[in-house]
Amino acid sequence: MDITVHRPDELTGADRSAWTALQSQASSLGSPHLANPFLAPEFALAVGRCRSGVRIAVIREDGRPVAFLPFERSALGVGRAIGLGVSDAQGLVHRPGLRWDARELLHACGLSMLEFDHLVEGQNPFENRSLKPHASPVIDIHDGFAAYMGRLRERSPKFTRTTLAKERKLRRDVGPVRYVHDERDPAALLTLTRWKSAQYRRTGRSDRFAHDWIVRLVQELFHTRSDSFAGLLSVLYAGERPIAAHFGPRSASVLSCWFPAYNPEFAKYSPGLVLHLHMVEEAAAASMAYLDLGRGEAEYKDSLKSREIRVAEGWVMRPHPVALGHWARRAPVRALRNAVLARPELREPASRLLKQVGRLRSGR
Template sequence: MKIDVVRPRDLGEPELSAWRQMRRASPHLASPWLAPEFAQAVSHVRDTARVAVIWEDTDLAGFLPFEPCGPRAARPLAAWLTLAQGLVHRPGFETDGSDLLKGCGLDVFEFEYLVGGQPWFTSDENRTAMLLDLESGYDGYIKFFRETSPKSYKTIAYKERKIQRDIGPLTYEYASNDHFGALLRWKSDQYRRIGRADRTAKPWVAALIERLRDVQTPEFSAPLSVLKIGDRPVAAHFGLVSEGVMAGWFPAYDPELGSYSPGLIHHLRLVEAAAARGLRHIDTGTAGDYKQTICNGTLPLSEGVARRPGAASALHWLRTAPARRIKRTIVGNPRLHALADRALKMRGRA
């Protein structure tokens, strides 16, 4: 096994074609977060972005996108944003995790949302992504929703009628060139309300979003879907699409119209449009209360740290292990998690 570490933006068409083919051959690698187009876009806005190109003799065998997070330590590319991470590889690929890290010039690789089929990385904790499974089409999804959450379905239908009666007719556009500014304002306001860091305020994230909006190819796209009343946007979503999968990223709605639940109305319109375009599922990220109601599928993920013996690995453990242990304790204890969430929301309102 031979490994070359390069910037994703420097990959040539043979490497990009092989990367796409590997994802196409393995459904668990279909997430847009693992697409070469995403890695290249990140590479154009973050000079630290790297990808390990793995060779077996003269054949390409895999690609591991990453960026440094300390001495001989790395995490997945744009890990702060992505909800699917890991090594993209050809079917049947086998390797040893220690050899893989050594070839990348690393002693540590930490991850939060590792996709399945990655035995070379040892995980510490299992996680679950919530999916909107569209294999049975829109009618199949609606049948599931009506049967499992009849009250929620009726409430959304009632509010859709009410908002149109009170304000005006709704229109929906799957891929719009307008109203992106409104989405970002709503999302920033939401982050403040819940006391979370505003991802969209980071200059490199804003630059990445703008670059992704310009990528519209058969292999990858980043549609902005908008629900409107006349020329007024009321809800929107910016996501990534590749290999029949949509990665939900930035959904938001006009808080002035929150009583009408425009976000949930938009959700059903998005599902209908995605199913009509042949998408297999929409990845909404890890669990949340409302996702338990609207989602009809799951995807296993894992969190952990892969290490090689050495001084850099030991220093990384000393620096990060206490914080990781505290985080797991809080997340695993419903009472502590609720208190932490309440504290963040109070800070956001301050």
């Protein structure tokens, strides 16, 4: 394989165009998982402006780029999928039928190992016993919003009826409901991040917006716009007040549901669910294929999803002491966390404990 490794700003315009072309053709060529916006060059470039150590491996055939692997590399040669912890799709973006050798690729990248938590399907050379599959729910809209709502009513009639009734009640109690699919007001983005930070603290989770690089990344993506990629802020207003919002990247065919949040003062109206139904309607009107709700257990995801795709978590390694040392530190913690999440009898008590921690944090 002809492999070169570059800093993000070293990619040529031709390289970026080739990367975008691979993504735009992915769905029609039988690889819809590669059309995810987290695999786009724009996402990699934005992370590269917020974090050091970002690199992009380019595989060429006869001088032409045919695959791209964005990753982050530590000084010791430990690699992480780009944006690990916040990206919902990871892997090699490649032409159909490309075969590669995982160890050769790692060696060319100067890596002893490469860690994933959302490795997409179709990455067979990376697959090994350490990679564990996880379900990631999606909302199919390839046949339009009416068809999706028809299936939702058939599968969950009470949920659908109740959610639509709550939106009507919201109009009566608060005022006119207005949805903006592509809100460009930076103040609305700031409101969303404040809501989300409060939600993280309230539920005992780590506040992602306490990390400066994530704040800067969201700002970078908010100002990134092209036909094939954009950071999309969607806001639900009631009586001219924002009551729910979502920010996430979109490609030409996939909208990734990334940071949703709402004002808890309006919780009884389920504004987050109302917001998601509006997002689905607008995405369908734009002829998108699906919304990716992201890996993880959540009641609203179970209610809205059409089906599940698979992503994998684990490592690809070369024989190396640094790789073995990193694996020995990380594997037990990850195994324990996944064991708790996989078992409802453990997950529910853990969730209650986190919420109690959140109440203590907020002094309630």
